[in-house]
Amino acid sequence: xxxxxxxxxxxxxxxxxxxxxxxxxxxxxxxxxxxxxxxxxxxxxxxxxxxxxxxxxxxxxxxxxxxxxxxxxxxxxxxxxxxxxxxxxxxxxxxxxxxxxxxxxxxxxxxxxxxxxxxxxxxxxxxxxxxxxxxxxxxxxxxxxxxxxxxxxxxxxxxxxxxxxxxxxxxxxxxxxxxxxxxxxxxxxxxxxxxxxxxxxxxxxxxxxxxxxxxxxxxxxxxxxxxxxxxxxxxxxxxxxxxxxxxxxxxxxxxxxxxxxxxxxxxxxxxxxxxxxxxxxxxxxxxxxxxxxxx
Numbered sequence: 001x002x003x004x005x006x007x008x009x010x011x012x013x014x015x016x017x018x019x020x021x022x023x024x025x026x027x028x029x030x031x032x033x034x035x036x037x038x039x040x041x042x043x044x045x046x047x048x049x050x051x052x053x054x055x056x057x058x059x060x061x062x063x064x065x066x067x068x069x070x071x072x073x074x075x076x077x078x079x080x081x082x083x084x085x086x087x088x089x090x091x092x093x094x095x096x097x098x099x100x101x102x103x104x105x106x107x108x109x110x111x112x113x114x115x116x117x118x119x120x121x122x123x124x125x126x127x128x129x130x131x132x133x134x135x136x137x138x139x140x141x142x143x144x145x146x147x148x149x150x151x152x153x154x155x156x157x158x159x160x161x162x163x164x165x166x167x168x169x170x171x172x173x174x175x176x177x178x179x180x181x182x183x184x185x186x187x188x189x190x191x192x193x194x195x196x197x198x199x200x201x202x203x204x205x206x207x208x209x210x211x212x213x214x215x216x217x218x219x220x221x222x223x224x225x226x227x228x229x230x231x232x233x234x235x236x237x238x239x240x241x242x243x244x245x246x247x248x249x250x251x252x253x254x255x256x257x258x259x260x261x262x263x264x265x266x267x268x269x270x271x272x273x274x275x276x277x278x279x280x281x282x283x284x285x286x287x288x289x290x291x292x293x294x295x
Contacts, residue, residue, distance in 0.1 A: 025284065025285045025288050025289075026285075028281045028284060028285060029281065029282065029285040031278070031281055032277070032278045032279070032280070032281025032282040032284075032285065033278070033282060034278070035274050035275060035277060035278025035281070036275070036278040036279060036282060038274075038278075039094050039097075039098060039271075039274075039275045039278065040094075040098065042090075042091045042094040043094040043095040043097075043098045043099075046091050046092045046094070046095060049091050050085075050087070050088035050091045050092060051076075051085065051087060051088055052085040052088045053088065054084065054085070054088045054089045054091075054092040054093075054245040055084065055243070055245075056084060056085070056088075057082045057083045057084050058079070058083035058084075059082060059083050060083065061075070061079050061083040062079060062080070062081055062082055062083040063078070063079060063080070063081060063257065063260065063261045063264075064078050064079040064083070065078050065261075065263065066078045066263055075087070077090065077263060077267050078261070078263040078264070078267075080250070080253060080254065080261075080264050081253065081254070081256075081257060081261075081264070086250075086263065086264065086267055086268075087267075088245075089245040089250060090245075090247070090250070090267055090268060090271050092245040093245045093246050093247045093249075093250065093268065093271065094247075094271070094275070096157065096230070096240055096244060096245070096246040096247070097227045097230060097231070097246070097247055097272070097275060098227075098275075099157070099161075100157070100160055100161055100164065100226060100227065100230040101222075101223040101224070101226045101227045101230070101279075102223060103161050103165075104160075104161045104164035104165045104168070104222075104226050105168075105219050105222045105223050105226060107161070107165035107169075108164070108165040108166075108167075108168040108169045108171075108172060108222070109169075109172050109215060109218075109219050109222075111165070111169040111172070111173075112168070112169035112170065112171065112172025112173040112175075112176065113172050113173075113176050113208075113211070113215055115130045115169070115173045115176075116130070116172060116173040116174065116175065116176025116177040116179075116180060116211070117176055117177075117180055117203055117207060117208060117211070118130070119131065119173070119177050119180075120176065120177035120178070120179075120180025120181050120184065121180050121184055121199070121202075121203055121207060122199075127177070130173055130177070131173075131174070131177070133170070134169075134170035134173050134174055135170075137166075137167065137169070137170040138170050138171075140167075142167050142229075145163065145166075145167055146163045146167075146233060146238060147238065149162070149163050149166075150163065150233075150238045155237070155238055155239060155240065155241065156240065156241065157240045157241075157244070160230055160233060160234075160239055160240065163233075164226050164229060164230070168222060168226075171218065171222075172215060172218065172219075175211070175214055175215065175218060176211045176214075176215060179207075179210055179211035179214055180207055180210075180211060182210075183206070183207055183210045184207065188206065189202060189206060189207070192206065213286075213290035214290070216286060216290070217283055217286045217287045217290060220279055220282055220283035220286055221279070221280060221283040223279045224275075224276040224277075224278075224279035224280050224283070227272065227275060227276055227279070228272065228276055230246075230248060231246070231247050231248030231251065231272050232248065233248070234246050234247075234248030234249045234252065235248045235249070235251050235252045236252075237252070247268045247269075247271050247272050248268075248272075250264070250265075250268040251265055251268050251269060254268070
């Protein structure tokens, strides 16, 4: 006599707590948090952690391999084409990447969330104006917009942050608008209106909290995306000043030495990859936790 599937499942031993943690994304969250914390610690504690100045050059030690490949070398990750310590430059480069990622996401999320809330709640001409402006922004190629703006204003850290914020506010506006439309006709919103609660209080206390989860997930994933975009623009010569240590700039400077000095491009690339992976893992966990369907 066969045992029903449901009864067999109930009778079978459940997974261990470790496997449940892995299935729930806790292992990914732990890895992501470790990577993000390491990047943040490098950015904040760069003057203490870096063994040398990122600008100090020693032509006699140019293109020195990492210490474990060269006996007596004092450079853990080697040096670049003019003898600068790679480890120190990678540590200081975390400042640029995290600064661009965090500030650009902060500006774009604040602007997009405010416009999405107002447009979705009030509708009418305000909603049409915001959405048509968002459609126009999303239809414009990012790289073309970045080239035009930086060609006019010149390269620099503030310009990169401005370009990223201006090109991404529409994502938050459309996301928040959709969340606002889903709750503005709810019974508790109608009840609040009926008893005379001001629109400002309804938006702040009832509509905004429903959209914050989606905004938080998008912001976390956008930080990783913006780190990649900053590195790409700097690699193309459209980013920060070449004298400032940044991971994208280090990749650009080392592209002529890939065959003879692989460490010059490998370690900055690994720094970008691990930092982006950390934010993506945290964002995936937040998405799973804040989305009831996925949970």
